[in-house]
Amino acid sequence: MAAPITLGVFADAASGITPLAEGQVLRGRFQQLRFLEGLQAPLKSAGNFTLVPGRGLIWRTETPFAVTTVMTPAGLVQELNNREIVRMPSARLPFMSKLYAMLSGALSGDWDPLESAFQITRQEEGRNWRIRLEPTRTDDPAMPIRTIIARGSRLLEELEVVKANGDHDRLVFLNQKLESTPPRAEELRLLDNAGH
Amino acid sequence: MRSLFAAAWVAVVAVAAAYLAVRVHDGLPLRTDLLALLPSEDQDAAVQRATDAVSRQLARRVVFLVGGESRVQARAAAARLAADIEATGLLVPVTRGLDADQLKRLGSLYGPYRRGLLAEADRDLLIAGRGEEVADKALAQMFGVGGIADGNLLRIDPFLLLPSFFSALPFPLSRLKLDDGMLTLDDDHKVWVAVVGLVVGEPFALDLQEKIVRAFDTSAAALQDATPGLEIKRLGAVFFAEAGSSTAIREASTLSTISMVGTIALIVGMFRRIRPLLHNLLVVGIGIVAALAGSLAWFGNLHVAALLFGTSLIGVAFDYGLYYSSTMFDPADGTPRERLRRIMPGIVLGSLTTMLGYAALALAPFPGLRQIAVFSVIGLVAAFATVVLLLPALDRKQTVAHAPLLLGAMKWAHAFWDGERWRRVRALLLITAVAITAAGFARFRADNDVRHMQSLSPALLREQEDIQRLIGTTVATQFLLVEAGDDETALRREETVVRPLLDRLETSGAISGAQTPAAFIPSAARQRDNQTLMRTALDVPFLARQRSVLGMEAVDTPTSTPDETLSLKDALASEAVPLLRELVLGPGLHVVTFQGLTDPDAVRTMFAGIAGVRFIDPTADLSALLDKYQYRAVLLTALSALLMFLGLARRYGWKGSGWVMLPPVTAICLGSAMLILIGQPFNFFHAMALVLLLSVTSDYAIFCAESPAYQRQVTLLAVSLAALTTLLSFGLLAASRVPAVFSFGSTMLVGILLAFFLAPLATRGKPSLSERSAHPTADPCNVGRLVR
Numbered sequence: 001m002a003a004p005i006t007l008g009v010f011a012d013a014a015s016g017i018t019p020l021a022e023g024q025v026l027r028g029r030f031q032q033l034r035f036l037e038g039l040q041a042p043l044k045s046a047g048n049f050t051l052v053p054g055r056g057l058i059w060r061t062e063t064p065f066a067v068t069t070v071m072t073p074a075g076l077v078q079e080l081n082n083r084e085i086v087r088m089p090s091a092r093l094p095f096m097s098k099l100y101a102m103l104s105g106a107l108s109g110d111w112d113p114l115e116s117a118f119q120i121t122r123q124e125e126g127r128n129w130r131i132r133l134e135p136t137r138t139d140d141p142a143m144p145i146r147t148i149i150a151r152g153s154r155l156l157e158e159l160e161v162v163k164a165n166g167d168h169d170r171l172v173f174l175n176q177k178l179e180s181t182p183p184r185a186e187e188l189r190l191l192d193n194a195g196h
Numbered sequence: 197m198r199s200l201f202a203a204a205w206v207a208v209v210a211v212a213a214a215y216l217a218v219r220v221h222d223g224l225p226l227r228t229d230l231l232a233l234l235p236s237e238d239q240d241a242a243v244q245r246a247t248d249a250v251s252r253q254l255a256r257r258v259v260f261l262v263g264g265e266s267r268v269q270a271r272a273a274a275a276r277l278a279a280d281i282e283a284t285g286l287l288v289p290v291t292r293g294l295d296a297d298q299l300k301r302l303g304s305l306y307g308p309y310r311r312g313l314l315a316e317a318d319r320d321l322l323i324a325g326r327g328e329e330v331a332d333k334a335l336a337q338m339f340g341v342g343g344i345a346d347g348n349l350l351r352i353d354p355f356l357l358l359p360s361f362f363s364a365l366p367f368p369l370s371r372l373k374l375d376d377g378m379l380t381l382d383d384d385h386k387v388w389v390a391v392v393g394l395v396v397g398e399p400f401a402l403d404l405q406e407k408i409v410r411a412f413d414t415s416a417a418a419l420q421d422a423t424p425g426l427e428i429k430r431l432g433a434v435f436f437a438e439a440g441s442s443t444a445i446r447e448a449s450t451l452s453t454i455s456m457v458g459t460i461a462l463i464v465g466m467f468r469r470i471r472p473l474l475h476n477l478l479v480v481g482i483g484i485v486a487a488l489a490g491s492l493a494w495f496g497n498l499h500v501a502a503l504l505f506g507t508s509l510i511g512v513a514f515d516y517g518l519y520y521s522s523t524m525f526d527p528a529d530g531t532p533r534e535r536l537r538r539i540m541p542g543i544v545l546g547s548l549t550t551m552l553g554y555a556a557l558a559l560a561p562f563p564g565l566r567q568i569a570v571f572s573v574i575g576l577v578a579a580f581a582t583v584v585l586l587l588p589a590l591d592r593k594q595t596v597a598h599a600p601l602l603l604g605a606m607k608w609a610h611a612f613w614d615g616e617r618w619r620r621v622r623a624l625l626l627i628t629a630v631a632i633t634a635a636g637f638a639r640f641r642a643d644n645d646v647r648h649m650q651s652l653s654p655a656l657l658r659e660q661e662d663i664q665r666l667i668g669t670t671v672a673t674q675f676l677l678v679e680a681g682d683d684e685t686a687l688r689r690e691e692t693v694v695r696p697l698l699d700r701l702e703t704s705g706a707i708s709g710a711q712t713p714a715a716f717i718p719s720a721a722r723q724r725d726n727q728t729l730m731r732t733a734l735d736v737p738f739l740a741r742q743r744s745v746l747g748m749e750a751v752d753t754p755t756s757t758p759d760e761t762l763s764l765k766d767a768l769a770s771e772a773v774p775l776l777r778e779l780v781l782g783p784g785l786h787v788v789t790f791q792g793l794t795d796p797d798a799v800r801t802m803f804a805g806i807a808g809v810r811f812i813d814p815t816a817d818l819s820a821l822l823d824k825y826q827y828r829a830v831l832l833t834a835l836s837a838l839l840m841f842l843g844l845a846r847r848y849g850w851k852g853s854g855w856v857m858l859p860p861v862t863a864i865c866l867g868s869a870m871l872i873l874i875g876q877p878f879n880f881f882h883a884m885a886l887v888l889l890l891s892v893t894s895d896y897a898i899f900c901a902e903s904p905a906y907q908r909q910v911t912l913l914a915v916s917l918a919a920l921t922t923l924l925s926f927g928l929l930a931a932s933r934v935p936a937v938f939s940f941g942s943t944m945l946v947g948i949l950l951a952f953f954l955a956p957l958a959t960r961g962k963p964s965l966s967e968r969s970a971h972p973t974a975d976p977c978n979v980g981r982l983v984r
Contacts, residue, residue: 032339036346036350037346037347037348038346038347038348038351039347039350039351039746039748040747041747043338043339043746045339059340061340064339065332065335065336065745067332067336067339067340069336069340069341076341078333078340080329080332080336085329085332085336086333086336086337099341167346167347
């Protein structure tokens with residue numbers, strides 16, 4: 001019989017985070033700094049996110065521009081004022097499925113899906129941990145990521161994604177809450193819409 | 197006098213043979229293209245060129261899927277297979293995904309002209325005055341997760357219109373992904389790696405097909421030996437063609453061996469000497485030489501279909517020689533010349549009616565039928581002349597001792613049709629025949645679908661289905677042909693006329709996608725229109741806001757001058773756009789290809805009556821051509837029969853002519869009905885067999901009708917021999933597994949058997965002497981009377 005997973009128990013020292021259990025939902029806020037080659041200042045944005053393990057990730061950018069991005073294994077859908085403006089099935093762009101695996105993996109602490117494509121190095125310092133991911137193959141044009149560095153303690157706190165061309169995103173996560181209540185109706189609608 | 201004629205004929209044959217030798221030495225001008233078979237008003241060089249180009253493109257494509265337990269295993273095997281195949285020099289490998297290199301080339305081609313390039317969806321939004329949505333979409337990409345954000349691109353293209361244009365380019369979707377230089381796909385059990393190749397050279401060449409198949413088989417066997425569990429699947433027209441032709445060749449050599457050995461055994465066995473065999477070979481040989489020489493002189497070239505059918509039709513001449521040889525069995529002894537004189541009326545009338553029948557083929561406006569008609573009439577005249585002029589000279593007076601037994605059997609056959617004893621049986625047969633014919637005709641159904649006339653290898657079909665299931669939709673053989681005076685006009689038509697209709701077809705599910713040249717390179721007019729749209733609907737209202745949200749200073753001005761447009765010619769020359777070269781056949785001659793075509797009829801209907809745009813379905817077009825030929829051939833067979841009946845009526849009277857025509861007409865009608873009843877839909881090859889059947893079987897009837905009572909058994913014996921040899925040559929084709937050949941063969945088999953069985957009935961038609969003396973000049977048999 002499997003032991004019940006309790007919140008706040010950090011038994012798995014190797015991964016640093018307790019992987020989310022089925023039925024749990026992770027919510028929080030984020031701040032993103034996007035450094036782009038050719039632009040003097042980074043693009044700053046902030047908003048909130050909801051991760052429903054096994055279903056998908058809802059990423060709501062609020063400033064400076066309100067847009068909702070929903071990522072599922074099937075692909076990516078963006079909505080602006082409840083109107084779909086972008087739909088990219090992962091069949092059309094295989095990187096999309098990796099993107100979802102990466103973000104949901106980083107947030108939930110389940111790195112397994114990334115092990116086929118990345119080499120993972122872990123470091124620990126007391127309750128803090130640091131994970132570095134590097135693609136196993138460097139010459140794959142379908143892999144736009146050079147390095148991923150994740151930092152956190154109980155949950156993921158900071159994520160840095162370096163793209164192949166040197167551009168990089170720095171993400172800071174705040175006010176994260178693990179909830180056992182089911183996702184809201186609006187969230188389910190977004191996930192359903194993006195999931196097929 | 198007679199030997200003078202013979203010598204003159206030998207001279208004519210020698211001239212024909214010499215002429216033929218010269219032509220063959222220069223390379224026999226045989227045509228194989230279907231265009232040559234079309235009525236001249238239907239001939240269209242552009243359609244033919246497009247069909248050739250597209251079918252050649254499709255036929256050149258070869259796909260192998262290598263399935264392994266692991267990625268490493270599959271990749272290693274695929275690399276080995278690719279290397280083995282490439283080493284033959286017959287295939288070049290291609291990657292169909294867009295690799296980094298290709299993307300770079302696309303970028304540098306389109307980059308300078310980006311102000312004129314808009315994805316259809318963006319263009320629609322701008323036209324509708326919804327430019328803000330386009331701007332928002334770009335911002336959403338920049339601030340959302342994982343957007344394809346590129347700072348340098350953003351500076352010159354703040355609305356990200358070029359990436360949008362790129363992702364809307366209609367490259368055929370497939371489930372294959374580029375994984376480290378190899379097209380890969382995971383299914384539940386295996387990792388599949390695709391090796392895509394193009395055949396170098398003529399994909400329809402038989403020896404090339406054989407070499408490719410052998411190279412593949414060797415390589416695949418070695419790989420599978422080394423790695424148990426490895427699966428290798430293949431897809432490509434060359435494999436089907438090779439399998440088809442190797443089956444056909446194997447089958448043809450078996451059938452022709454049986455036919456040849458059987459015929460020789462039959463003739464030598466019957467006559468117990470070799471001379472009749474040689475005589476008959478000479479008759480047919482001279483017929484074919486003369487027909488070839490005459491047709492080449494007449495037409496300048498010859499279609500291979502005419503050669504094949506014509507040669508079959510000349511085969512009838514074999515019967516005249518046989519008839520002559522059979523006079524050996526005649527108890528009434530005579531010199532070769534006397535024996536010829538006895539059968540002369542029969543073969544004169546027989547060959548005249550046959551020629552009449554063949555000549556009727558020339559009445560149709562179909563070049564193919566016309567060539568067959570000329571070819572076979574010349575061949576028949578030559579064969580006839582050889583029988584009449586040469587055979588008696590080559591023959592010696594001889595009789596055959598074993599005749600009585602055979603002749604006795606023939607006597608019984610006549611008794612069946614004439615004797616009072618069999619009256620009831622005959623009546624029963626008549627009722628049955630009428631019933632079967634009526635039932636068969638009621639169920640008449642024509643099917644000239646070419647796909648039903650080929651026998652495709654079931655194993656290859658299974659592999660094809662597997663591959664299509666694994667990699668997704670494939671390019672259809674059907675396409676649209678856009679014809680215009682120049683490229684610009686063609687591109688505009690694709691944008692304004694074709695695209696909206698394609699959208700409707702995609703919505704209805706008739707197609708899943710399509711590639712128009714204009715989707716890759718918009719017309720100059722459209723590019724200028726896009727430039728204006730971008731300025732008025734996007735730059736003026738939203739550029740300042742866009743830059744401020746993105747935190748960019750207003751700096752860069754567009755690098756290309758607004759009037760510059762990308763031309764199709766330059767795009768083709770750059771070789772940067774995959775597929776484009778396959779879509780543009782020439783200036784103003786464009787092809788639109790389809791993916792996932794499920795409803796060809798819907799596409800045909802949608803584009804019917806659209807000027808300058810045609811839906812081309814090569815398979816359906818060929819089927820339609822065969823349909824037309826079949827219809828004509830049936831009509832002409834009926835017309836021939838009518839002409840024969842009228843001609844014969846002059847000699848036999850109406851009633852007599854009816855009796856003579858009864859066996860051939862019954863063979864045709866009843867035979868066809870029987871085949872329909874056993875489930876064979878009627879097709880072109882049945883119809884062509886009917887043409888041959890009518891002439892062959894009318895000869896049997898005429899031989900019987902013309903023979904005086906005392907000679908009937910000898911005549912029927914000759915007819916039996918003729919029927920047996922025809923069964924051995926054409927009837928045997930009913931054993932073929934190639935549906936087209938089977939159709940021809942089964943018609944001959946059933947028809948010949950029926951006509952042979954019914955032939956004695958024709959003796960009821962007797963030459964009416966009063967008719968002959970009343971109109972000596974109009975007598976179709978005056979040649980016969982000369983020698984009588």
